[in-house]
Amino acid sequence: xxxxxxxxxxxxxxxxxxxxxxxxxxxxxxxxxxxxxxxxxxxxxxxxxxxxxxxxxxxxxxxxxxxxxxxxxxxxxxxxxxxxxxxxxxxxxxxxxxxxxxxxxxxxxxxxxxxxxxxxx
Amino acid sequence: xxxxxxxxxxxxxxxxxxxxxxxxxxxxxxxxxxxxxxxxxxxxxxxxxxxxxxxxxxxxxxxxxxxxxxxxxxxxxxxxxxxxxxxxxxxxxxxxxxxxxxxxx
Numbered sequence: 001x002x003x004x005x006x007x008x009x010x011x012x013x014x015x016x017x018x019x020x021x022x023x024x025x026x027x028x029x030x031x032x033x034x035x036x037x038x039x040x041x042x043x044x045x046x047x048x049x050x051x052x053x054x055x056x057x058x059x060x061x062x063x064x065x066x067x068x069x070x071x072x073x074x075x076x077x078x079x080x081x082x083x084x085x086x087x088x089x090x091x092x093x094x095x096x097x098x099x100x101x102x103x104x105x106x107x108x109x110x111x112x113x114x115x116x117x118x119x120x121x
Numbered sequence: 122x123x124x125x126x127x128x129x130x131x132x133x134x135x136x137x138x139x140x141x142x143x144x145x146x147x148x149x150x151x152x153x154x155x156x157x158x159x160x161x162x163x164x165x166x167x168x169x170x171x172x173x174x175x176x177x178x179x180x181x182x183x184x185x186x187x188x189x190x191x192x193x194x195x196x197x198x199x200x201x202x203x204x205x206x207x208x209x210x211x212x213x214x215x216x217x218x219x220x221x222x223x224x225x226x
Contacts (some may be wrong), residue, residue, distance in 0.1 A: 037215075047156075047164065047207055049215035062214055096163060105211035107154035109166035109175060 022097030123212035143208030
């Protein structure tokens with residue numbers, strides 16, 4: 001059964017870069033039939049897609065975040081990563097990683113458990 | 122940017138049918154997905170490609186999509202279905218609806 005696990009610092013200072021990794025277990029990230037995505041959820045609010053990546057490194061980003069986001073993949077470690085630069089308090093959220101079926105336009109299943117990242121000095 | 126609009130809340134009595142709508146420009150021309158999220162948990166896919174149920178999702182969950190509105194229907198709603206529900210579609214970017222809190226009372 002495929003599982004995803006987010007990891008990274010839970011506290012980031014304003015103006016710095018948020019870095020998270022999603023480790024995939026129970027399956028290979030190197031499949032052409034899936035994309036791998038990041039989604040976030042501010043406390044008490046709804047879901048926001050950040051971006052998605054294929055195993056070969058093709059990326060698609062939310063236009064509202066594109067200037068600050070980099071998503072990368074490391075097939076040798078079976079994980080993919082998120083970097084979000086110049087963070088502010090508005091970037092405080094639970095960050096989820098998820099597998100995306102077919103292509104970057106499709107549904108997410110399964111999701112990781114999520115990790116709370118707080119932006120504060 | 123495009124928006125998907127959901128009612129903030131829907132209430133239903135146990136055993137009755139709950140319908141949650143998701144509205145967007147020409148949404149019927151796109152595929153809609155639905156997610157269930159219980160407090161403190163990650164979202165779970167309950168409907169994809171408008172009306173398909175993933176393995177393990179009860180038959181009481183169904184979906185439809187036409188015109189500008191996608192609908193998630195829960196037949197014979199149970200207390201365990203109380204949760205937030207989000208729709209999702211692609212509009213040159215993945216877009217999520219604002220979420221609907223389903224209360225079973």
